[in-house]
Amino acid sequence: MSDITKQSLTELVENIKNKKLSSTEVTKAFIDRSEKSEELNAYITNDFTSAVDKAKKFDQKPNLDLKLPGIPMAVKDLFCTKNIKTTAGSKILNNFVPTYESTVTENIWNEGAILLGKLNCDEFAMGSSNETSFFGNVQNPIDKDLVPGGSSGGSASAVAGQLTPITIGTDTGGSIRQPASFTGIVGLKPTYGSCSRYGIVAFASSLDQAGPMGQNVKDCALLHEVISSYDPKDSTSIDFKRNHFSKELTNNIKGKKIGIPKEYRVDGMPKEIEDLWQKGIQYIKDCGAETIDISLPNTSYALPTYYIVAPAEASSNLARYDGVKYGFRAKGENLIDMYEKTRSEGFGTEVQRRIMIGTYVLSSGYYDAYYLKAQKVRKLIKNDFDDVYKKIDAILTPSAPSSAFKIGEKTNDPVSMYLNDIFTVPVNLAGLPAISIPAGHDSNGYPLGLQIIGKAFDEQNILNIAYAMEEKINFKNKITDWWIK
Amino acid sequence: MSKKNSEYLINRKDNQYEVVIGLEVHAQVLSESKLFSTSATKFGAEPNTQVSLVDAAFPGMLPVINEFCVKQAIKTGIGLNAKINKRSVFDRKNYFYADLPQGYQISQFKDPIVGEGKVILDMPNGQKEVGIERLHLEQDAGKSIHDLDPQNTFVDLNRSGVALMEIVSKPDLRSPDEVNSYIKKLRSIMRYLGTCDGNMQEGSLRADVNVSVRPKGSKEFGTRCEIKNVNSIKFMQMAIEYEANRQVDLMEEGKTIDQETRLFDTKKNETRSMRSKEDAHDYRYFPDPDLLPLEVSEKFIEELRNDIPELPDDKKRRFIEEFKLSPYEANILVSDIDTAKYFEEVVTKMGKNKDIKLAVNWITGELFAILNSKGLEISQSPVSAKNFAILINLIKNGTISGKIAKTVFELMIDGDKDPQKIVEEKGLKQQSDPKALESLIDKIINDNREKAIEYKQGKEKLFGFFVGQAMKASGGKANPQLINEILKKKL
Numbered sequence: 013m014s015d016i017t018k019q020s021l022t023e024l025v026e027n028i029k030n031k032k033l034s035s036t037e038v039t040k041a042f043i044d045r046s047e048k049s050e051e052l053n054a055y056i057t058n059d060f061t062s063a064v065d066k067a068k069k070f071d072q073k074p075n076l077d078l079k080l081p082g083i084p085m086a087v088k089d090l091f092c093t094k095n096i097k098t099t100a101g102s103k104i105l106n107n108f109v110p111t112y113e114s115t116v117t118e119n120i121w122n123e124g125a126i127l128l129g130k131l132n133c134d135e136f137a138m139g140s141s142n143e144t145s146f147f148g149n150v151q152n153p154i155d156k157d158l159v160p161g162g163s164s165g166g167s168a169s170a171v172a173g174q175l176t177p178i179t180i181g182t183d184t185g186g187s188i189r190q191p192a193s194f195t196g197i198v199g200l201k202p203t204y205g206s207c208s209r210y211g212i213v214a215f216a217s218s219l220d221q222a223g224p225m226g227q228n229v230k231d232c233a234l235l236h237e238v239i240s241s242y243d244p245k246d247s248t249s250i251d252f253k254r255n256h257f258s259k260e261l262t263n264n265i266k267g268k269k270i271g272i273p274k275e276y277r278v279d280g281m282p283k284e285i286e287d288l289w290q291k292g293i294q295y296i297k298d299c300g301a302e303t304i305d306i307s308l309p310n311t312s313y314a315l316p317t318y319y320i321v322a323p324a325e326a327s328s329n330l331a332r333y334d335g336v337k338y339g340f341r342a343k344g345e346n347l348i349d350m351y352e353k354t355r356s357e358g359f360g361t362e363v364q365r366r367i368m369i370g371t372y373v374l375s376s377g378y379y380d381a382y383y384l385k386a387q388k389v390r391k392l393i394k395n396d397f398d399d400v401y402k403k404i405d406a407i408l409t410p411s412a413p414s415s416a417f418k419i420g421e422k423t424n425d426p427v428s429m430y431l432n433d434i435f436t437v438p439v440n441l442a443g444l445p446a447i448s449i450p451a452g453h454d455s456n457g458y459p460l461g462l463q464i465i466g467k468a469f470d471e472q473n474i475l476n477i478a479y480a481m482e483e484k485i486n487f488k489n490k491i492t493d494w495w496i497k
Numbered sequence: 498m499s500k501k502n503s504e505y506l507i508n509r510k511d512n513q514y515e516v517v518i519g520l521e522v523h524a525q526v527l528s529e530s531k532l533f534s535t536s537a538t539k540f541g542a543e544p545n546t547q548v549s550l551v552d553a554a555f556p557g558m559l560p561v562i563n564e565f566c567v568k569q570a571i572k573t574g575i576g577l578n579a580k581i582n583k584r585s586v587f588d589r590k591n592y593f594y595a596d597l598p599q600g601y602q603i604s605q606f607k608d609p610i611v612g613e614g615k616v617i618l619d620m621p622n623g624q625k626e627v628g629i630e631r632l633h634l635e636q637d638a639g640k641s642i643h644d645l646d647p648q649n650t651f652v653d654l655n656r657s658g659v660a661l662m663e664i665v666s667k668p669d670l671r672s673p674d675e676v677n678s679y680i681k682k683l684r685s686i687m688r689y690l691g692t693c694d695g696n697m698q699e700g701s702l703r704a705d706v707n708v709s710v711r712p713k714g715s716k717e718f719g720t721r722c723e724i725k726n727v728n729s730i731k732f733m734q735m736a737i738e739y740e741a742n743r744q745v746d747l748m749e750e751g752k753t754i755d756q757e758t759r760l761f762d763t764k765k766n767e768t769r770s771m772r773s774k775e776d777a778h779d780y781r782y783f784p785d786p787d788l789l790p791l792e793v794s795e796k797f798i799e800e801l802r803n804d805i806p807e808l809p810d811d812k813k814r815r816f817i818e819e820f821k822l823s824p825y826e827a828n829i830l831v832s833d834i835d836t837a838k839y840f841e842e843v844v845t846k847m848g849k850n851k852d853i854k855l856a857v858n859w860i861t862g863e864l865f866a867i868l869n870s871k872g873l874e875i876s877q878s879p880v881s882a883k884n885f886a887i888l889i890n891l892i893k894n895g896t897i898s899g900k901i902a903k904t905v906f907e908l909m910i911d912g913d914k915d916p917q918k919i920v921e922e923k924g925l926k927q928q929s930d931p932k933a934l935e936s937l938i939d940k941i942i943n944d945n946r947e948k949a950i951e952y953k954q955g956k957e958k959l960f961g962f963f964v965g966q967a968m969k970a971s972g973g974k975a976n977p978q979l980i981n982e983i984l985k986k987k988l
Binding site for chain 2: 092098100105108110111112114209210211212213214216217218244245246247248324325327328330331332334336337338347351371374375376379383
């Protein structure tokens, strides 16, 4: 059975469609491996029993026209799932069971997939190492005591560790791409407005996007095709013609112009990352595409801008967790006391820090200096991209300034932790799509990723570039199953 | 207090003070569903039965603007002769309270949907223009109920998310009477437009009242206090009177007035400090990232403009011109849309040979009296406009006298009866046959010879006696005009 979990989504779909495998076999294989993988702490909640029931039911009357026929799948615990506990990695939602389903997961189940469980993540998706989760650290399957990245750390770990054939994460400032890079998998952050935010626990509304995380580009293309949809329930969802990403996928990127932004060559960046980037440039050329040096002059303002905009929105989005209606409630002498105790005990340190930052930057007297200015800079960052996209098709950068680090290494240094997002946040601020693909290893054998940033709504193009590069790179993830007992 | 030249001034020793008032009216948008969700908005429903996941702010729930509410706000803006902003922005107003599930209210702060406009008031000594600063859309909060349990507060979220229009006036009002007139005018305009039912008992219309005072003749504004959430015109007037006098007293004592938010205690008839400027909430307004800026096209606005019915000011003008009513009469008829509708229906039903003046007198007299005594709105009138018109015509064409008409009217009330039938069945038709009346009068003169002689000798007062006798003899049905004529001839 063990080789089942090694198969990619595309292979599994094919094998189920050809009746070489049943959904029950596949589902049981992933459950079996998941059960042996407790040490990764990738799951917050599992739904294995009903997953097997659903798989059996599927096999009795299999609908093989679906895009994800009987495919088991665990998802990040930020997606509300009907009748399944949804925590967002927080104590404050530790007992929260939604009566509704997020649009993105609804799309997935409608195509025949089966929920395995809910995957660990940083609390309210705030973190770059999955260390802020109320449910504990997640281990990176690459090596013991290595962070999987964050905030979609459980998702990345579960895909790399073959606990789920594919998954979905959310990306507010790099939360899909950075963990994908840390665990040697592919992660796509779609254009803002491409996937509905309905039913996703909100972190920063103007930045949040759901996206696929998988073993390879084709798997991600397939899942993206399922989750991307126009949704009237989300006012920021955009109604545009969506591609059949997996069908239209091609490795022919001859003549494409790929920009190499000089501002991404940051001080103190390890040589390994620089070398990887250069290798990436060579791969691009090998594929018959052209690289062009470009400038995105406002890049250095992206991180501070992000750390004003995102906490500002978060401070307001998280106001609803007040102990009144649902979730955790602490006892208090009166209403104010109950609020204070509930939120002090219910939220972790990082979430509290960001609520404080956000509250501060929105306060009267500071609003203009921080929030308003950040919004203006955000526009400049977007303008940078608009300018360069007049002459190029996509941009190539590293996904993160380092490989995965040790658990606990950066927990006491939030700024150093925030620096992890330096290459990913400009994309969210500009609302663009970007994909991270594994492209090499550092001296420890830890994976390193490259990021391809596209024009808005041009996911097909970056998927194609990633697909072509993937073939050239021929990356092999070094998974030793060290955690399996 | 003096009201010389109808000016509302507060007098203290040698000083006179002028009161400056501005209102922030919260008008509930007349709409089946809420501003950002599809929940119902019916008044008086069981607690928490009109609450969606969005209204209760469940994780991952998102607001979606209700286009109908946007149309209602724009129509109201047009009714207020105001500038409609093609681009407006929804902001979050952040504060914590148990009946505010999101932890913020979605409102419009910097860029409201409606800009400056004006409203004309008809005051006893002429018209007065009151400027409108802006109108914006916002969500209502839920309701905290503190008096059902000694330990707990209950929360009803039925109102949570209901659409409100906040209409902010300029500080142009100068007296409680003007406030009364202003609120009634706003209410009237919105009821004409069908954008707010104006029902103050149900909380569909309430106001925050900003009051300041200044020495008469001063051009500078004084420090203002805001009296929160007053829900009747009477209370607004009482609160203003109390608050203005309180501020004047402070000024007279040489004390300063603190800018603060106050509450009106309706039982004690006084305002009380709620929070000072220093304690004022920092609402941390910022554009709601869940909603895109609201953009409406010129065409969208024009279509709504074409849909605007005749409003009270225009209707008044037309009534004066077309029906030759006095401005006073026209005002009474147009101020409430249902009265205007009733009146116009009566006019139509009266047909060609109509007496509009008579109809107006009967509506404002007999009909209003009946409605008042029964506590009914004109829309619930027990006498339909059709039957009312028939009654007026019966008076006009001399079939019945005004006096008999009152009897008939009373009989009509029960089951909206046709007055024609009542007159026939009860034999109330006026006697207008000159021959019959002549013989009746001959008999009376015969029976009262002495009085007739006295009359001829110059005791003219006795004429009334003969009229009375004739009416009595006819059972009140004699045509009084004919009686007069015949008596004059015969005596």
